[in-house]
Ligand code: 13P
């Protein structure tokens with residue numbers, strides 16, 4: 515490194531040396547999204563990771579996303595800038611409880627949101643993401659009982675959309691989306707009467723009831739960019755503002771804060787920094803290391819999901 519080399523240049527140099535690809539979720543800080551080879555939602559990033567033919571995937575997201583990349587492309591090294599980048603949904607759903615449910619209810623199809631640990635994926639029949647959850651549940655024969663886990667709001671939304679009565683739902687929640695209050699959306703609509711509302715399905719039912727569009731992070735961005743309206747109230751993590759402002763600079767986007775931290779940021783996602791990304795590429799650590807056994811059991815439900823078009 516030269517004295518005048520910026521951290522961005524250092525990262526790009528290391529990326530070339532390591533034959534690496536940088537993936538970034540939409541909730542990453544703008545400076546990380548700027549340097550990424552690909553930005554996406556959890557489904558898009560899984561597909562991109564699966565196809566990668568270089569040596570190292572530097573995953574700027576949270577642990578469950580980097581684990582999924584490793585399972586789908588096990589011969590690559592997968593690094594995550596900060597191994598403490600967890601997720602409240604993962605914490606809400608321990609694998610031993612899922613295994614116990616499966617043993618007690620062998621007839622249930624276990625549909626797991628991608629926001630789960632690799633051990634929970636290994637106990638599941640099929641995965642889903644916020645983008646494809648309705649389609650995945652609709653692909654399961656109507657007579658089969660379902661356990662949907664772990665997000666209660668996404669589960670209730672999917673249950674409503676599919677009309678599935680025989681669907682049990684885990685009680686997990688996202689510490690960001692679940693705290694968005696419906697009354698704040700109502701207040702934002704009163705303030706911006708021409709704005710449309712776009713919401714992530716992890717939001718509470720009262721928020722979803724006010725939404726003009728419900729979808730994954732990428733789906734929200736695509737919808738806002740394509741819509742005729744000029745103003746949007748965006749009910750998801752504020753990192754999506756980066757792509758929204760880049761792709762539709764003439765439009766206005768309003769993010770509604772929650773009441774606990776007065777922000778709409780995921781504290782796990784925001785643990786990653788450019789410095790930590792540089793160090794992860796330099797040291798090839800922190801690295802995702804998983805046993806062959808758990809990877810082979812988790813791969814099947816992920817591949818089942820990817821096969822549903
Ligand atoms: P997406 O599937 O939209 O990327 O969402 C992931 C997530 O963690 C939402 O909070």
Ligand code: SF4
Pocket residue numbers: 576600601602603629688689690691716751780781782783
């Ligand atoms: Fe998990 Fe919520 Fe953060 Fe998404 S926003 S990674 S669901 S805690």
